[in-house]
Amino acid sequence: MWEMDNYEQLVSRISNSAKLEVEEIKRKVEAKRAKLSGLVSKEGAAQIVAAELGINLDRERLKLSELVHGMKRASVLGKIIELFPIREFNKNGRQGKVANLLLADESSNVRVVLWDTNHIALIEQGKLKKGDVVEISNGSVRNREIHLSSFSEIKHSKEKIGDVIEERVYGRKKLIDARQGDVLKIRAFIVQSFEPRYFEVCPQCGKKVVEGKCVGHGDIEPKKRALLNIFLDDGSEVMRCVLFGEQINKLGLSDDEIFSLEKFAGKKNDLLGEEKIFSGNVRSNALYNTTELIIENVEDVKADELLKELEAKAV
Numbered sequence: 487m488w489e490m491d492n493y494e495q496l497v498s499r500i501s502n503s504a505k506l507e508v509e510e511i512k513r514k515v516e517a518k519r520a521k522l523s524g525l526v527s528k529e530g531a532a533q534i535v536a537a538e539l540g541i542n543l544d545r546e547r548l549k550l551s552e553l554v555h556g557m558k559r560a561s562v563l564g565k566i567i568e569l570f571p572i573r574e575f576n577k578n579g580r581q582g583k584v585a586n587l588l589l590a591d592e593s594s595n596v597r598v599v600l601w602d603t604n605h606i607a608l609i610e611q612g613k614l615k616k617g618d619v620v621e622i623s624n625g626s627v628r629n630r631e632i633h634l635s636s637f638s639e640i641k642h643s644k645e646k647i648g649d650v651i652e653e654r655v656y657g658r659k660k661l662i663d664a665r666q667g668d669v670l671k672i673r674a675f676i677v678q679s680f681e682p683r684y685f686e687v688c689p690q691c692g693k694k695v696v697e698g699k700c701v702g703h704g705d706i707e708p709k710k711r712a713l714l715n716i717f718l719d720d721g722s723e724v725m726r727c728v729l730f731g732e733q734i735n736k737l738g739l740s741d742d743e744i745f746s747l748e749k750f751a752g753k754k755n756d757l758l759g760e761e762k763i764f765s766g767n768v769r770s771n772a773l774y775n776t777t778e779l780i781i782e783n784v785e786d787v788k789a790d791e792l793l794k795e796l797e798a799k800a801v
Contacts, residue, residue, distance in 0.1 A: 495552045496532045504539045511535065527665045529554040551593035551655075555667030557627040563643060564589035565650050566618045572606060576701055585609050589620070589632070590650035598622065602636045619643045629667045629769060656765055661723035666777055668768040673787060676760045677724060678717035681751075682734070682744055687711050712744050716757070718764060718779070726771070727764065727779040736784035737762070761787055
């Protein structure tokens with residue numbers, strides 16, 4: 487499902503609150519970006535413009551489609567449509583738990599990540615469950631997710647919500663306009679491919695295995711998995727993309743061709759120039775100091791959909 491550009495949603499909200507025309511808000515945003523030498527995104531510049539106009543978005547309840555990466559104290563209302571298993575972690579000597587749920591309203595849906603033990607206890611005790619309507623305040627928006635710390639609040643609400651959007655929501659953007667946190671579906675060509683990288687995971691929990699041991703399950707028979715880096719070009723920009731598991735198969739590769747570097751070498755050039763539809767999350771890659779697309783799904787380009795798109799552009 488396609489999502490309305492959250493920049494447009496944000497501008498509309500600022501326009502309504504400031505009692506100014508949408509086009510005037512957009513001019514202010516572009517002027518702010520020019521003043522900052524284009525170092526901030528349109529969404530980031532819009533937040534600055536809102537603050538200069540005396541509009542505090544942190545104090546307003548937002549629709550899920552209006553959330554923008556970087557918000558620190560976001561408030562939303564939504565229905566829990568999915569609860570994921572609570573995970574334990576041990577990272578850099580720090581142990582803890584993390585919980586995830588999927589929240590939806592009439593405009594979109596978003597993953598909510600709970601780090602505070604008191605919030606996680608609500609799930610463990612069955613006090614938060616699928617179908618509950620909840621209100622969240624002081625959430626931090628990162629990578630199209632709402633992260634809740636001990637300073638955040640999640641509580642039941644008696645407010646009614648209409649039909650919510652449960653289908654995964656993707657935005658329409660060219661790669662040149664993609665920013666960290668965007669969730670995109672694009673049509674693009676594969677212009678470069680690298681050899682797969684291999685790693686081992688626990689067959690029970692899917693976590694990475696080190697020297698045949700899983701943190702949670704001890705000595706196990708690990709399962710081998712693959713990671714593939716490719717570059718995509720949609721006509722506006724070239725971006726590094728990462729695929730895992732069955733998404734690599736959807737490029738037309740068998741498991742034998744994926745897990746044998748020799749066989750992969752024989753198929754590598756066949757990938758180049760292939761046009762497909764890719765869906766995923768835009769994330770920051772600290773190693774390369776750039777953004778990349780983590781692929782969630784790969785689809786073939788359908789002739790009838792392509793024809794509709796061309797006809798729409800011609801109007």
